Amino acid sequence: EFNGQSLTVTWDVSDDLTIKSISGYRELDTRYYQDYMNAAFVVFGYQSDDEITSRQWSQEFQFVGSALDNRLEYVAGLYLFNETASHYQELNVGGAILDRDVDNENDSAAAYAQASYTPDILEDKLTVTAGLRYTEDDRKGVRNSMSSFETNIKNDQSYDSVDPMLTVSYQINDDMSAYAKMVTAYKSGGFAEASSDFTIAYDPEEITSF
Numbered sequence: 001e002f003n004g005q006s007l008t009v010t011w012d013v014s015d016d017l018t019i020k021s022i023s024g025y026r027e028l029d030t031r032y033y034q035d036y037m038n039a040a041f042v043v044f045g046y047q048s049d050d051e052i053t054s055r056q057w058s059q060e061f062q063f064v065g066s067a068l069d070n071r072l073e074y075v076a077g078l079y080l081f082n083e084t085a086s087h088y089q090e091l092n093v094g095g096a097i098l099d100r101d102v103d104n105e106n107d108s109a110a111a112y113a114q115a116s117y118t119p120d121i122l123e124d125k126l127t128v129t130a131g132l133r134y135t136e137d138d139r140k141g142v143r144n145s146m147s148s149f150e151t152n153i154k155n156d157q158s159y160d161s162v163d164p165m166l167t168v169s170y171q172i173n174d175d176m177s178a179y180a181k182m183v184t185a186y187k188s189g190g191f192a193e194a195s196s197d198f199t200i201a202y203d204p205e206e207i208t209s210f
Helices: none
Strands: 003-015 017-035 045-067 070-094 096-117 127-143 150-173 177-186 203-207
Touching: none
Parallel strands: none
Antiparallel strands: 003 017, 017 045, 045 070, 070 096, 096 127, 127 150, 150 177, 177 203
């Protein structure tokens, strides 16, 4: 069962500034059973029974505007996200019952800004765009397992990143443009609920693109 709602509220403060609020909520409740009895790789029988619940909410505030006779266009904002989830899994492997019960909470917060400026030169064909985003992520989890004799095995990780962006573009004609761009990006690290050692975490992913 899946359910989700979103609400967007826009306020035109002036001709040069718009404030927007974007709110979202999702919930998921599901249970599924898988039987691999006839799979080629199964020798002794293999079934899994999973129960998953998830609750998510997000809130974003955007400030979109222009200045300097529309030569400067900008957007800035704040973003918040929270998710609580649980996953109970029971495996039947050749008659042996293996179980795992994991509760997670994920929090993310970010602030960002981006501006594009078209100087009064080169017939307004040159535009310079710069941006910056700061992100903080927190990942928390607790795992229990009767079959593995685990009780309240915890993992708590925090990450942050500053990611800039710079683009220089030139409108050669109505049908052709050229640009140069540099940007960095980041994806949070975390931990795997099925890992043999739940206390081990994996690092964030970071890229730099030209």
